[in-house]
Amino acid sequence: xxxxxxxxxxxxxxxxxxxxxxxxxxxxxxxxxxxxxxxxxxxxxxxxxxxxxxxxxxxxxxxxxxxxxxxxxxxxxxxxxxxxxxxxxxxxxxxxxxxxxx
Amino acid sequence: xxxxxxxxxxxxxxxxxxxxxxxxxxxxxxxxxxxxxxxxxxxxxxxxxxxxxxxxxxxxxxxxxxxxxxxxxxxxxxxxxxxxxxxxxxxxxxxxxxxxxxxxxxxxxxxxxxxxxxxxxxxxxxxxxxxxxxxxxx
Numbered sequence: 001x002x003x004x005x006x007x008x009x010x011x012x013x014x015x016x017x018x019x020x021x022x023x024x025x026x027x028x029x030x031x032x033x034x035x036x037x038x039x040x041x042x043x044x045x046x047x048x049x050x051x052x053x054x055x056x057x058x059x060x061x062x063x064x065x066x067x068x069x070x071x072x073x074x075x076x077x078x079x080x081x082x083x084x085x086x087x088x089x090x091x092x093x094x095x096x097x098x099x100x101x102x
Numbered sequence: 103x104x105x106x107x108x109x110x111x112x113x114x115x116x117x118x119x120x121x122x123x124x125x126x127x128x129x130x131x132x133x134x135x136x137x138x139x140x141x142x143x144x145x146x147x148x149x150x151x152x153x154x155x156x157x158x159x160x161x162x163x164x165x166x167x168x169x170x171x172x173x174x175x176x177x178x179x180x181x182x183x184x185x186x187x188x189x190x191x192x193x194x195x196x197x198x199x200x201x202x203x204x205x206x207x208x209x210x211x212x213x214x215x216x217x218x219x220x221x222x223x224x225x226x227x228x229x230x231x232x233x234x235x236x237x238x239x240x
Contacts, residue, residue, distance in 0.1 A: 071186075071187070071214055071215070072111050072214065075111055075211055075214070076111050076113065079111070079113050079209055079211065080113055082137055082138045083113060083115045083137075083207065083209065084115070085136070085137035085138075086115075086117070086124070086127050086128075086137040086138075086207075087115055087116075087117045087207075089127060089133070089136050089137055090117050090119040090123045090124045090127050090205075091117060091118045091119050093119065093123050094118065094119035094120065094123050095118070095119075
């Protein structure tokens with residue numbers, strides 16, 4: 001479930017990356033209900049990755065590229081996460097019958 | 103030792119496994135995909151090339167410059183189609199130091215483009231959003 005939600009958020013992020021889009025445009029790109037789209041928009045908004053603009057009854061969204069932080073931060077995140085997985089796998093292989101102790 | 107780490111990141115990771123096993127996870131395609139990407143073709147010898155399918159959408163590739171099992175691995179790194187970090191543009195250097203049956207892995211990602219260069223090509227960030235989305239997933 002979470003993986004699906006994460007995939008949907010990725011898609012939203014790509015849609016609004018370099019152009020502001022209305023809530024309707026974003027919803028049209030999915031074949032799921034508006035509440036489901038809206039929920040993912042809210043998560044992205046809460047993390048500061050996208051910004052919402054209201055005009056009358058319409059809502060518009062756009063990615064906040066500054067929130068991504070510098071390239072260093074993104075790469076650091078990627079390597080830290082992946083090397084953590086490498087550590088777990090190598091430790092499992094080195095000691096297959098003993099659980100890991102942190 | 104004074105070192106200029108501008109345009110670089112460094113990550114150190116202690117692993118309770120001998121360097122031989124850790125090195126195998128870095129260079130053996132079958133083991134590699136268990137921790138990075140969804141597909142990998144690695145030809146880990148000096149001058150050999152690698153190609154990593156990061157997420158089914160973005161491809162990282164480069165060339166091995168130093169392969170010294172089980173101590174050190176240096177390779178060029180970049181993403182296909184990325185305006186500021188294309189293949190060949192940055193360097194990833196990994197050293198493994200044995201420590202009482204464990205391994206201290208140090209990874210340095212060097213020659214990263216500077217901030218000014220990145221501003222001109224902000225579009226390049228798009229390619230990294232999948233990583234980012236993984237970060238935002240609770």
